[in-house]
Amino acid sequence: xxxxxxxxxxxxxxxxxxxxxxxxxxxxxxxxxxxxxxxxxxxxxxxxxxxxxxxxxxxxxxxxxxxxxxxxxxxxxxxxxxxxxxxxxxxxxxxxxxxxxxxxxxxxxxxxxxxxxxxxxxxxxxxxxxxxxxxxxxxxxxxxxxxxxxxxxxxxxxxxxxxxxxxxxxxxxxxxxxxxxxxxxxxxxxxxxxxxxxxxxxxxxxxxxxxxxxxxxxxxxxxxxxxxxxxxxxxxxxxxxxxxxxxxxxxxxxxxxxxxxxxxxxxxxxxxxxxxxxxxxxxxxxxxxxxxxxxxxxxxxxxxxxxxxxxxxxxxxxxxxxxxxx
Numbered sequence: 001x002x003x004x005x006x007x008x009x010x011x012x013x014x015x016x017x018x019x020x021x022x023x024x025x026x027x028x029x030x031x032x033x034x035x036x037x038x039x040x041x042x043x044x045x046x047x048x049x050x051x052x053x054x055x056x057x058x059x060x061x062x063x064x065x066x067x068x069x070x071x072x073x074x075x076x077x078x079x080x081x082x083x084x085x086x087x088x089x090x091x092x093x094x095x096x097x098x099x100x101x102x103x104x105x106x107x108x109x110x111x112x113x114x115x116x117x118x119x120x121x122x123x124x125x126x127x128x129x130x131x132x133x134x135x136x137x138x139x140x141x142x143x144x145x146x147x148x149x150x151x152x153x154x155x156x157x158x159x160x161x162x163x164x165x166x167x168x169x170x171x172x173x174x175x176x177x178x179x180x181x182x183x184x185x186x187x188x189x190x191x192x193x194x195x196x197x198x199x200x201x202x203x204x205x206x207x208x209x210x211x212x213x214x215x216x217x218x219x220x221x222x223x224x225x226x227x228x229x230x231x232x233x234x235x236x237x238x239x240x241x242x243x244x245x246x247x248x249x250x251x252x253x254x255x256x257x258x259x260x261x262x263x264x265x266x267x268x269x270x271x272x273x274x275x276x277x278x279x280x281x282x283x284x285x286x287x288x289x290x291x292x293x294x295x296x297x298x299x300x301x302x303x304x305x306x307x308x309x310x311x312x313x314x315x316x317x318x319x320x321x322x323x324x325x326x
Contacts, residue, residue, distance in 0.1 A: 084155065100115075105148050272297075273311065
């Protein structure tokens with residue numbers, strides 16, 4: 001039996017459809033990411049799954065049991081689903097250990113294991129007012145995990161974190177999944193947070209599920225420019241220009257506009273002629289801007305031996321575009 005089953009969940013408010021019917025299943029121990037622009041319905045879907053927002057129609061089931069919404073349950077939320085909001089709170093002037101004990105359902109050894117996974121053992125004697133934002137978040141996460149959830153919902157867990165604390169919480173979430181085996185659904189708008197983590201990715205726009213699949217599939221072959229932009233840099237080329245990047249320029253594409261990622265374009269001795277107009281350094285790679293007869297192409301390279309004004313030739317591998325060809 002799947003851990004989570006969502007059947008035609010829909011949400012309407014004041015005559016406006018916030019979330020169009022969405023259905024999916026999630027296995028035990030799954031890792032699902034939900035991406036989309038602000039207002040796309042990501043958080044609404046997450047809260048409905050968590051029993052914190054009432055769906056207008058449809059049902060969500062946790063291991064076959066209906067997840068009740070706030071109109072059907074005195075205290076909103078499902079006892080086996082933990083929801084980490086981006087607006088988490090801790091009581092002031094309590095010691096961390098006191099805050100954790102208030103919700104703990106575990107034996108001492110099990111609780112200590114959770115604290116170790118969340119990297120908070122050294123914080124237990126501190127007051128909640130003496131913590132950084134990243135430390136507070138990990139404590140709230142530990143408090144949720146001591147309630148023995150089967151599903152963990154994360155709403156923008158990396159927002160407002162500096163780089164060091166962001167790295168810590170990423171490592172913690174990996175440990176939560178691998179050591180505790182809890183299914184996780186994460187809402188995020190940052191491709192760098194989603195792509196290395198999720199086993200499955202949903203992209204929402206205006207309350208509609210516009211594309212789903214593996215991260216690798218959605219990154220390489222986005223359904224449209226909206227999906228492409230959410231996951232990183234891209235080139236939008238007309239079919240005639242894209243054909244010049246291939247050895248056989250007589251190929252035919254399924255669409256008039258072709259999306260190609262910068263790292264899927266190579267500099268070669270022949271191909272589409274371009275002039276380098278700009279270069280940007282990103283530490284582990286360079287991004288070149290190459291002007292051709294009808295526009296600009298972005299090319300990602302690991303090492304750079306070129307200069308602005310150089311004439312170069314661009315190509316891509318036929319296998320990279322195969323799913324886009326007729």
